[in-house]
Amino acid sequence: MSRRIGQIAKFEAHILGCPQPLYTWTHGDSSYYTDTRNGSYTAKTVYVSSFKDFGVYELEIENNAGIYRTYFTLLADGPPDPPSNFTVYGVTTSDAMLSWKTGYDYNKTQTYK
Known part of the structure; x- marks a missing residue:
């Protein structure tokens, strides 16, 4: 089940x-x-x-x-839950740092683009 x-x-x-x-x-x-x-x-x-x-x-x-x-x-069952609690910090003119909390993966591979 x-x-x-x-x-x-x-x-x-x-x-x-x-x-x-x-x-x-x-x-x-x-x-x-x-x-x-x-x-x-x-x-x-x-x-x-x-x-x-x-x-x-x-x-x-x-x-x-x-x-x-x-x-x-x-x-x-099903696709991974979406990530949450996005944070953006260290923003400069050329880059930024990102962080987030992953959702439950349901035993699936997660990729972030």
Whole structure:
């Protein structure tokens, strides 16, 4: 699944297990337990607020019969974000110094002309 910063991603899984399994979603150092009423469905909704939200999400399904893990990948999508905070300084008759803050690159090469 691909998203941009500011978008929402939703991972879903329909699983049958007896006895009813416990679902644990993990991303990075964070784990989220899902207590679902119907027992066969779990979902993880991610509001993509920074580049740290991209990557692999693990879903662990566990009951007395064992543990199963599956993985979902959230990829960065689209062209790089535009730069911001332009500053011009050291202006002379022949040159000037420029600085700016780059936008998130979405794993793409950025060039400035």
